[in-house]
Amino acid sequence: xxxxxxxxxLANMEQIESDVFEKVLSRVSSYDYTQYKDCxxxxxxxxxxxxxxxxAALLSPAAKPxxxxxxxxxxxxxxxHFGNSIQLFTPLYISNYCENNCIxxxxxxxNKIKRGKLSLEEINTELKxxxxxxxxxxxxxxxxxxxxxxxxxxxxxxxxxxxYFSTIGIEIYPLNSEEYSYLNNCGADFVSVYQETxxxxxxxxxxxxxxxxxxxxxxxxxxxxxxxxxxxVSFGALLGLDDFRKDAFATGMHAYFVQRKYPSAEIxxxxxxxxPYINHEEKEINDVDEGALFQVMLAYRLFMPYxxxxxxxxxxxxxxxxxxxxxxxxMSAGVVVGVGGHVAEIKGDExxxxxxxxxxxxxxxxxxxxxxxxxxxxxxxSKGLVGWGVW
Amino acid sequence: MRDRLIIGGHDFGSRFILxxxxxxxxxxxxxIQNGGVEMATIAVRxxxxxxxxxxxxxxxxxxxxxxxxxxARSAEEAVRIARLARELGCGNFIKVEVIRDSKYxxxxxxxxxxxxxxxxxxGFIVMPYMHPDxxxxxxxxxxxxxxxxxxxxxxxxxxxxxxxxxxEMLIDEIELPIIVDAGIGKPSQACEAMEIGxxxxxxxxxxxxxxxxxxxxxxxxxxxxxxxxxxLAGLGRVLDRCGEASSPLTGFLGENL
Numbered sequence: 001x002x003x004x005x006x007x008x009x010l011a012n013m014e015q016i017e018s019d020v021f022e023k024v025l026s027r028v029s030s031y032d033y034t035q036y037k038d039c040x041x042x043x044x045x046x047x048x049x050x051x052x053x054x055x056a057a058l059l060s061p062a063a064k065p066x067x068x069x070x071x072x073x074x075x076x077x078x079x080x081h082f083g084n085s086i087q088l089f090t091p092l093y094i095s096n097y098c099e100n101n102c103i104x105x106x107x108x109x110x111n112k113i114k115r116g117k118l119s120l121e122e123i124n125t126e127l128k129x130x131x132x133x134x135x136x137x138x139x140x141x142x143x144x145x146x147x148x149x150x151x152x153x154x155x156x157x158x159x160x161x162x163x164y165f166s167t168i169g170i171e172i173y174p175l176n177s178e179e180y181s182y183l184n185n186c187g188a189d190f191v192s193v194y195q196e197t198x199x200x201x202x203x204x205x206x207x208x209x210x211x212x213x214x215x216x217x218x219x220x221x222x223x224x225x226x227x228x229x230x231x232x233v234s235f236g237a238l239l240g241l242d243d244f245r246k247d248a249f250a251t252g253m254h255a256y257f258v259q260r261k262y263p264s265a266e267i268x269x270x271x272x273x274x275x276p277y278i279n280h281e282e283k284e285i286n287d288v289d290e291g292a293l294f295q296v297m298l299a300y301r302l303f304m305p306y307x308x309x310x311x312x313x314x315x316x317x318x319x320x321x322x323x324x325x326x327x328x329x330x331m332s333a334g335v336v337v338g339v340g341g342h343v344a345e346i347k348g349d350e351x352x353x354x355x356x357x358x359x360x361x362x363x364x365x366x367x368x369x370x371x372x373x374x375x376x377x378x379x380x381x382s383k384g385l386v387g388w389g390v391w
Numbered sequence: 392m393r394d395r396l397i398i399g400g401h402d403f404g405s406r407f408i409l410x411x412x413x414x415x416x417x418x419x420x421x422x423i424q425n426g427g428v429e430m431a432t433i434a435v436r437x438x439x440x441x442x443x444x445x446x447x448x449x450x451x452x453x454x455x456x457x458x459x460x461x462x463a464r465s466a467e468e469a470v471r472i473a474r475l476a477r478e479l480g481c482g483n484f485i486k487v488e489v490i491r492d493s494k495y496x497x498x499x500x501x502x503x504x505x506x507x508x509x510x511x512x513x514g515f516i517v518m519p520y521m522h523p524d525x526x527x528x529x530x531x532x533x534x535x536x537x538x539x540x541x542x543x544x545x546x547x548x549x550x551x552x553x554x555x556x557x558x559e560m561l562i563d564e565i566e567l568p569i570i571v572d573a574g575i576g577k578p579s580q581a582c583e584a585m586e587i588g589x590x591x592x593x594x595x596x597x598x599x600x601x602x603x604x605x606x607x608x609x610x611x612x613x614x615x616x617x618x619x620x621x622x623l624a625g626l627g628r629v630l631d632r633c634g635e636a637s638s639p640l641t642g643f644l645g646e647n648l
Contacts, residue, residue: 043625049563071640260564263529291644322643 006204006215013217014176014224020257021219027052028198028250036060044302045069055252055303059245063295070298075326077305085375086367087308087330088360089137091171092126093339094118094157096348098143100210102196104241104274106351107143109210116339116347117148123157129342131164133334133360136376138165139192143351144173144212151179155186162187167379169234173211174221180228189379192234192270193221198250202242222258231379232266233258234310239296240274240288248296252303259304268308268330269300290319294327301327313337313354320356325372333363394623396591398568399484399516399537401455405429406585407615408457408570409608410595411446418604419449425608430455432486432593435476436462447479457518459486466505473510485510486540486572488520496546500527504534511535520572523557528565539565540593542573543584547596549576552583562588578607578614585618586626 009015036057044054045066057063058070095117098107106113118126130138138161142149154172161168169190170183180191197203200215207213222233235255237247255267273288288296293315300309311320311328313335320331335354338346358366367374395402409431411419423431433446435458450456458476463469466489473485487510489502498520504527507519516537521527523541531539541558544550551574552558561569568590575581581592592615601607 046626049559051563067644068638068641075640263526263564294641294644318643318646322640326640 003204003208004213006200006207006213009214009217010211012176013211013214014178016177016220016223016227018220018223018261020223020254020261021216023257024198024219024250024253025200027253028246031056031246031249033060033245033249036062038062038065041066045073050303052253052256055256055299056249058299058302059248059252059296061245063299064291067291067295067298070295070302071326074298074301077301078325078327078329081305082329084325084372085329085378086324086372087137087375087378088135088333088363089139089167089169089330090130090133090135090332090334090360091139091141091337092123092130092161092342093141093337093348093351094123094154095142095145095149096339096351097145097148098210099145099147100143100212101208102210102212103206103208104196104238106349113349114347115349118340118347120156120160122340122344122347124160125344126340126342127161127164130334134364134376135334135360136165137167137169137379139169139171139190139332140188141171142173144210146173146211151175151182155183158183158186158188166377174218175224175228177224177227180225180230182228184229189231190234190266190268191222191225191230191232192236192268193218193225194234194236194238194270194272195219195251195254196238197242197247198237198254199242199246206241219254222254223261226258226262226265232268232308234268234270236270236272238272238274239293244273244288244292244296248299252300255304255307266308267304267306268310269297269304270310270312271297271300272312272314290315293319294323297323297327313356314352315355317356317358321366321370324367324370331363333358334360394619396568398518401484401516403429403455403591405612406591406619407581407612408432408572408591408593409598410572410593414595414599414604416446416449419446420451421605422598422608423451423454425605425612426598427612428454428608430457430484432457432459432595433481434459434461435472435479435481447481455484456481457484457486458482459520460488460506461490463487463489463506464491464502465489466502466509469502469506470509473506473515474513477515483514483516484518485515486518486520498522498542500524503527504530507531507536508534511537518570523554523561525557525560525564528561532565532567536567538568538570538590540570540572543571543580544574544576546573548574549597549600550574551576551580555583555587558584558589559587578610581611582614582618582621585615586621588622591615 040057041063044057098109168188170188171192237251309328310330337350339348364374405427409428458481460469460472487506489499503519507517510517518538520540544553570591571584572593575594576597598607
């Protein structure tokens with residue numbers, strides 16, 4: 001089969017005017033982390049506001065001996081911007097049908113996994129059960145299939161979620177700005193889209209087919225979401241897919257330039273790294289150990305002290321707990337990553353395995369034990385005021 | 392290494408912009424020479440074309456004139472003054488200042504923004520004088536300003552960088568030259584402004600009120616150059632407490648659980 005050009009938009013994919021793509025990619029192409037020295041790291045640690053070059057230094061191997069200093073400063077900044085708050089949420093997978101062939105992903109359309117999609121009634125039951133744990137923020141996820149999980153379906157799920165939750169995020173396939181606007185009107189305010197890797201050659205080699213193969217359409221998703229009046233956007237690379245220092249740098253630059261262009265946008269980072277998944281054993285990855293992952297989290301915090309950082313359930317409880325209040329400000333709890341599964345049997349297999357199965361109550365008490373404050377609500381939506389009903 | 396100040400496509404070797412309204416006109420040339428100044432403001436309202444003591448006549452050849460709109464109380468008045476400056480042959484640079492408070496002489500950001508938008512469209516190289524407000528600075532950028540000139544302290548007060556924290560935000564966020572205008576009273580304050588990353592410093596009162604005006608111009612030149620060099624060199628670290636031997640926040644890494 002002829003491979004398509006990953007820079008070519010498909011029909012119906014909106015193209016926006018933006019210089020963010022060029023800015024980020026040119027910064028990344030000239031990023032040579034081996035050139036940074038001890039003094040660059042010290043200099044960055046001294047500053048109140050870091051520039052991209054300081055951020056680059058903190059991600060470099062030269063910063064490894066300074067992890068403790070970075071952590072101390074990061075803790076102070078996290079406390080300054082977020083106090084002792086830790087925001088809690090949980091994901092709900094409503095469909096795992098997917099049209100993409102991404103070689104690292106459990107939802108890969110070529111994988112023979114159990115596929116499923118929740119009916120609106122099932123979504124309602126799941127949402128109700130989740131809300132009984134006390135959570136007020138939900139992240140609705142789907143695989144990438146405009147056919148099996150279309151915008152209207154997702155919109156209906158959001159409207160249902162609005163009756164139980166005050167904050168709704170979506171982690172679905174990238175949309176055009178009008179579609180984001182539609183889902184915003186349904187009640188969603190936060191959008192997560194992860195670029196996976198910012199190295200186009202690598203991107204092309206791991207996204208073999210499907211709409212996700214179109215690199216710039218995915219790249220511009222956050223901007224389109226903000227054009228569609230979303231309140232906040234999340235950034236992340238799948239660390240370990242390619243050179244993680246470069247991808248972490250690119251992620252930071254992406255967030256940086258989007259923030260500069262949309263100063264009112266709320267910015268968050270997630271730091272997924274490759275974990276084992278169904279039908280596909282871990283292979284040929286750039287190793288991102290916990291120390292490296294922690295370094296990246298700290299660099300994000302020092303570079304953008306106001307950004308929310310989510311610590312994934314892919315990480316072990318021990319690691320997650322130690323990042324709280326030091327750099328991470330948000331965590332999921334009571335997580336199920338199969339389709340459905342909070343009430344009945346899961347209807348579809350999971351995308352990846354989780355390493356922290358603790359319930360909301362367990363996470364809640366752990367946070368309190370650390371002297372931190374679990375936060376359930378932190379947002380009032382401007383749209384779909386139905387959500388007030390849950391307050 | 393060539394380190395040039397670029398404003399509206401014009402480049403300058405000096406980062407000392409001189410305000411000219413407060414010392415005797417016959418000192419102008421000496422101050423400009425001692426300060427290494429390449430750009431100086433003139434108040435259009437002081438231009439007395441073909442008349443006595445015309446400030447423009449005192450400006451040495453080769454200096455870039457930065458006419459200002461002082462006296463303007465609204466955007467419309469500022470625009471009119473700017474057009475007059477162009478008529479007078481003062482070039483395309485214009486420092487927009489709109490002040491409708493005669494007691495504290497605080498710039499009116501809203502009117503300044505309106506004037507900037509109009510003048511930029513007319514092809515002026517607009518350098519607005521403003522109270523350091525990040526949102527307004529962003530709007531000035533999108534209105535076509537060529538630089539942003541926040542005040543360091545009330546004009547003429549010689550109080551230094553009272554607005555430092557807010558000017559630092561502009562330096563971090565705005566991709567145009569940030570030029571501190573107003574309030575700088577001593578060379579050390581000019582130096583500090585340059586150290587934190589301002590692209591240039593504008594001063595007038597500090598020099599005009601010195602006992603030795605000519606010598607103070609030299610002092611400012613040196614301070615501004617010194618601050619710029621320090622900024623380019625990257626400030627060294629400050630130790631504010633002793634190092635800690637243990638690793639309380641990273642010790643968990645590598646713990647095998």
